[in-house]
Amino acid sequence: MSWIISIGKEAFEIFSDIRGACGMFMFIMEEAIQTAGMASWILYKEGKKDLAKENEQWIVSNLAIPLKNFAQSPAGYLAYPLNIAYIAFADATIKKKEAFMKL
16 A cells, blocks of 8 residues: 555656646746837837837747647646636737737
């Protein structure tokens, strides 16, 4: 019986590492979105609206959509409930881009 407990602990440790890695990946993607968003704001303030819009589209295509797809995947669900927050963050990023494009 003790071997079952031992295997259970080892499986939990592996699962915990995978869960942490998935959560960390989503966190880094979120930070990348925020950093790139700051660049959009700077470009906009400098009057480079076309570049700012291009940057916003890049953020959505290369960061927000991949983040949302990952958070909705089986790997993303390993980090539940964090993945739900990251889905909402990705959706908000996409909404922000839509608003930004109207400026």
